[in-house]
Amino acid sequence: MSDWLIPDWPAPDRVKACVTTRAGGVSLAPFDSLNLGDHVEDDPAAVAENRRRLTDRFAIRPAWLRQVHGIDVVEADPSQVATADASWTATPGIACAAMTADCLPVLFCDHAGTRVAAAHAGWRGLANGVLEATLDSLQLPADQVLAWLGPAIGPQAFEVGPEVRDAFTAQLPSTAQAFVPSHNAGKFLADIYALARLRLAARGVTAVYGGGLCTVTDPRFFSYRRNPRTGRFASLVWLDQ
Numbered sequence: 001m002s003d004w005l006i007p008d009w010p011a012p013d014r015v016k017a018c019v020t021t022r023a024g025g026v027s028l029a030p031f032d033s034l035n036l037g038d039h040v041e042d043d044p045a046a047v048a049e050n051r052r053r054l055t056d057r058f059a060i061r062p063a064w065l066r067q068v069h070g071i072d073v074v075e076a077d078p079s080q081v082a083t084a085d086a087s088w089t090a091t092p093g094i095a096c097a098a099m100t101a102d103c104l105p106v107l108f109c110d111h112a113g114t115r116v117a118a119a120h121a122g123w124r125g126l127a128n129g130v131l132e133a134t135l136d137s138l139q140l141p142a143d144q145v146l147a148w149l150g151p152a153i154g155p156q157a158f159e160v161g162p163e164v165r166d167a168f169t170a171q172l173p174s175t176a177q178a179f180v181p182s183h184n185a186g187k188f189l190a191d192i193y194a195l196a197r198l199r200l201a202a203r204g205v206t207a208v209y210g211g212g213l214c215t216v217t218d219p220r221f222f223s224y225r226r227n228p229r230t231g232r233f234a235s236l237v238w239l240d241q
Contacts, residue, residue, distance in 0.1 A: 003034070009148045009209035012113035017237040018058065019105070019150050021220040025050040027231060035222070035231025037099055039066075042231060060095040060238050063087050067099065067120045071130040073137040086119035086134040095238035098150075101222040102215050104192050105150035105235035106131060110140050116237040121196065123160065127167040131199055142204030147196075150235040151221050154214025155180075155191035164190060174198055 003023035011017065025034030026049050031042040036054065038047045055062060063076035066083040074082045076089040076096045087096045088108075096118035098105035103122040109115065119125075119134045131147075138145065159182050168175040178194035181187075193211035200208055215221040222230045 005151075007107065007148045007150070007210060009146060010207075011109050011146055011148075012111065014113035014240050015109040015116060015237065016058070016240055017107055017148065017235070019235045020054060020233045022222060022231070022233065023220070025053065030227060030229050031231040034233070036234045037101075037232030038064075040229075040231055054234070054236075058095070058238075059093070059241070060236070061093055062095040062097045062234070062236060063089070064097055064099070065120070069120075069122050069124045071125055071128050071133045073117075073119075073130075073133045075137075085121075085125050085130050086117060086137070088115060088117035088134065088137045089239070090115045092239040092241045095236045097234050097236045099232040099234050100150070100152065100215070101224045101230055101232050102153040104152035104196055106134070106196060107148040107150065107235055107237040108134060108138060109146050109237060110138070110144045111146065112144070113239065115140065116239055118235060118237050121192075123164055123167075123190070123192065123195075126192065126195055126199065127164075127171070131196060132203055135200075135203055135205065145205050146207045146209070147200055147205055149193055149196055149208065149210035151213035151215050151218065151233075152192050153216050153223070153225060154212075155189055155193070157214060157216040157225065158190045158192060159184065159187050160190045161187060164188070168195060172198060172202055174202075
């Protein structure tokens with residue numbers, strides 16, 4: 001367990017969550033070692049073993065997704081791999097999972113511990129409304145929702161062009177504060193954590209925790225920007241049996 005992270009948020013006892021790291025698996029370099037992504041040219045047998053170790057440790061059934069940087073949300077179903085970027089469930093033992101390697105994973109639950117959700121938010125999904133779509137799927141009052149922001153590319157590493165800034169500020173002008181000029185002319189450094197907090201706050205969700213772990217600079221995590229040929233770690237949330 002010391003290889004993995006447990007989110008620090010005031011979720012009810014019934015809500016469980018975990019973030020895997022690179023450690024504790026069987027994949028060889030450059031996917032070493034707990035790669036959970038089956039789409040990155042890793043040995044399928046190694047990925048299967050890594051997933052087995054995760055599911056056995058927590059006695060859960062993860063609902064893996066085929067993530068496409070969109071905003072579709074599905075009810076978590078371990079029996080199929082849906083094309084979507086977020087999932088929710090009210091069924092104990094089924095884990096909503098977001099696989100990332102720089103994009104932002106966001107976990108959700110409610111104060112009563114009746115529903116959970118996980119979203120994969122790259123900048124496109126974030127700008128297009130994947131977090132808002134996930135909130136809609138929970139069908140809960142905003143003041144009953146808690147969110148936790150998992151490890152993602154940090155604000156000192158996330159250089160973007162003006163089109164990214166414009167995509168956010170056109171919808172929510174206050175997001176301008178999440179961009180600062182880069183040393184490269186015409187570029188900006190974007191704070192994806194701040195962007196997520198602002199988008200969630202605009203929907204009335206202010207109980208937001210986490211943030212601050214940079215996948216690019218923290219070697220515990222896979223990072224596509226650090227090494228384009230790399231694995232994926234997972235952020236998972238579920239209801240206890």
